[in-house]
Amino acid sequence: xxxxxxxxxxxxxxxxxxxxxxxxxxxxxxxxxxxxxxxxxxxxxxxxxxxxxxxxxxxxxxxxxxxxxxxxxxxxxxxxxxxxxxxxxxxxxxxxxxxxxxxxxxxxxxxxxxxxxxxxxxxxxxxxxxxxxxxxxxxxxxxxxxxxxxxxxxxxxxxxxxxxxxxxxxxxxxxxxxxxxxxxxxxxxxx
Amino acid sequence: xxxxxxxxxxxxxxxxxxxxxxxxxxxxxxxxxxxxxxxxxxxxxxxxxxxxxxxxxxxxxxxxxxxxxxxxxxxxxxxxxxxxxxxxxxxxxxxxxxxxxxxxxxxxxxxxxxxxxxxxxxxxxxxxxxxxxxxxxxxxxxxxxxxxxxxxxxxxxxxxxxxxxxxxxxxxxxxxxxxxxxxxxxx
Numbered sequence: 001x002x003x004x005x006x007x008x009x010x011x012x013x014x015x016x017x018x019x020x021x022x023x024x025x026x027x028x029x030x031x032x033x034x035x036x037x038x039x040x041x042x043x044x045x046x047x048x049x050x051x052x053x054x055x056x057x058x059x060x061x062x063x064x065x066x067x068x069x070x071x072x073x074x075x076x077x078x079x080x081x082x083x084x085x086x087x088x089x090x091x092x093x094x095x096x097x098x099x100x101x102x103x104x105x106x107x108x109x110x111x112x113x114x115x116x117x118x119x120x121x122x123x124x125x126x127x128x129x130x131x132x133x134x135x136x137x138x139x140x141x142x143x144x145x146x147x148x149x150x151x152x153x154x155x156x157x158x159x160x161x162x163x164x165x166x167x168x169x170x171x172x173x174x175x176x177x178x179x180x181x182x183x184x185x186x187x188x189x190x191x
Numbered sequence: 192x193x194x195x196x197x198x199x200x201x202x203x204x205x206x207x208x209x210x211x212x213x214x215x216x217x218x219x220x221x222x223x224x225x226x227x228x229x230x231x232x233x234x235x236x237x238x239x240x241x242x243x244x245x246x247x248x249x250x251x252x253x254x255x256x257x258x259x260x261x262x263x264x265x266x267x268x269x270x271x272x273x274x275x276x277x278x279x280x281x282x283x284x285x286x287x288x289x290x291x292x293x294x295x296x297x298x299x300x301x302x303x304x305x306x307x308x309x310x311x312x313x314x315x316x317x318x319x320x321x322x323x324x325x326x327x328x329x330x331x332x333x334x335x336x337x338x339x340x341x342x343x344x345x346x347x348x349x350x351x352x353x354x355x356x357x358x359x360x361x362x363x364x365x366x367x368x369x370x371x372x373x374x375x376x377x378x
Contacts, residue, residue: 003309004319020323022224029217037213058302103341111340112249119194129195133211136341144334150301151293151326 003153010182011155011162012061016148018182025183031145032175034138035069041131043171044073045097048084049138052101053108055085059146061156068160068167096125100135107139194343200373202352203252204335206344208368218335219365225328226260227364232321234361235264236287239274240328243291244298246275250336252346256369257332259357286315290325297329349376 006015017024035046047070054062063085071078083091088101099122106113114136122132149156170178197206208215226237238261245253258275262268273281278291289312296303304326312322339346352374359369 003304003306004322016323016327020320020327022228023221023324023327026217026221026224030214030221033213033217057300107337107341110248111337111342114194114341114343116192116194116343130211132195133207133342134214137207137211137214137338140334140337140341143337144330147297147301147330147333148327151297151304151330152301152323153304153306 001153002155003151006152006154007182008155011157012065013145013149013154014179014182015154016152017179018185021183024179027145027148028175028179030141034134034141036174039130039134040128041100041134042073044070045093045100046134046138047073048081048093048097049101049104049135050142051081052084052088053104053139053142054146056105056108057143057146057150059150059156060158061149061154062142062146064156064160064163065167065170068163069171070167071164072168072171094125096122096127096131099125100127100131103132103135104139107136108143111136111140192343193345194341197342197344198373200375201345201370202374203256203339203344203346205368205370207338207342221331222335222365225324225331226360230320230324231318232290232324233264235261236283236290237324237328238264238361239271239283239287240291240294240325241332242271243274243278244294244329244332245336247295247298248333248336248340250340251348252339252344253332253336255350255353256356256360259353260360261357263357263361284315286312286317286321289315290317290321293322293325294329297326298333301326301330347374347376352376 007018010018035050036043047066051063051066051070054066067081071081074080080092089098103114103118103122119132198209201209226241227234238257242254242257242261245257258271261271270281278288293304293308293312309322356369
C-alpha cells in the first residue's frame with residue numbers, strides 16, 4: 001500500500017504524478033526530451049539505458065515499463081531487453097552501447113565513479129559528447145524516478161501483459177501525451 | 192577536468208545546463224516547483240532537505256550551493272552545517288527531523304522507507320503533500336548530484352561564489368540561471 005493517499009487505480013509513477021500535477025509536468029517534460037527527443041541515440045537505445053539503470057535500482061515498475069517500451073522500439077525483442085538487464089556485455093547491442101551502459105552503471109552507483117578511461121572507451125566507439133552527456137543524465141534521472149516510485153510505496157503490479165500493452169502505447173504516443181489523461185482526470189480529485 | 196567539452200568557467204550544474212539547454216529547462220522547472228514555489232514547508236526547510244541529501248551523496252557543488260541557499264532563507268549558517276553533520280541534534284522542528292529521516296532513506300533506496308517512518312512524520316503534523324515533496328526532493332537530488340559528478344564538472348572550493356549563488360537561489364529561485372557568464376575564482 002502506498003505511504004500516502006495516492007489515487008488507487010494508477011500504478012507506479014502514474015499515481016504519484018496524478019497526486020501532484022505541479023511536479024508531474026517537469027518530470028514528464030524531462031523524460032520526453034531525454035528518451036523521445038531528437039537524438040543520435042535511437043529511442044530503443046535510450047530506453048535500454050533507462051531500463052538497465054532501473055533494473056540495477058530494483059524498481060520493478062520502472063524496469064518493467066521501460067523494458068517494454070524499449071522492446072516496442074526494438075521490433076518486439078523482449079529477449080534482448082532481458083539480456084541487457086541481466087548481462088549487457090553478452091547482449092546483441094553495439095560496442096558503443098556497451099561503453100555507454102558501463103558509464104550508466106557507474107552513475108547509478110555514484111557519478112564520481114565515472115573515469116576518464118570510461119569516457120575514452122565510449123569515444124573510441126564513436127560516442128559523441130552529447131551522447132555521453134545524455135547517458136549520464138538518463139542514468140541520473142532514473143535514479144530519481146526509481147526512488148520516487150519506491151519511496152512513496154507505489155503499487156507495482158506483476159502482470160507482464162499490462163506493461164507490454166502500456167509500453168506499446170508510450171512508444172507510439174510519447175510520455176507527455178499519455179500523461180495528459182491521468183493528469184486531467186485526477187488533478188481535481190487529488191486536491 | 193570535465194569528461195566532455197563543457198563550457199569553460201561554468202561551475203557544477205551550470206556547465207551541464209549551458210551545454211544542453213533542452214534538458215536544463217525541465218530540470219530548472221522541477222527545482223523551482225520543489226524548492227521555491229508556495230508550500231507549507233518553508234523554502235529554508237526544503238533547501239535543508241536538498242543540502243542534506245547532496246551532502247550524503249558527497250556532491251560538493253550541490254551541497255555547498257544549497258547550503259548557501261538554506262543559510263540565506265534561515266539567516267543561520269550554523270544550523271545548516273549541523274543538519275548536514277547530525278540533524279537529530281540540530282535546532283530544527285521535530286517534523287523536519289522526521290522528514291529528513293525519510294529523505295536519508297530515499298537517498299539510499301526508496302524501498303527503505305517504512306510505514307513507521309511515514310507514521311512518525313504524520314505524528315509531527317506532516318501532510319501527505321509534505322511527505323510526497325520530501326521524497327521527491329530527495330530523489331531529485333539523487334539525480335542532480337549524479338549529473339554534476341558524473342560529468343566531472345568543475346566544483347571550485349570558493350565560499351564567496353557559493354554565497355552569491357545561494358543569495359540568487361533564495362531570492363529568485365531556479366527559473367533563471369544563477370550563473371550567467373563564466374566565473375573567475377581561485378579553485
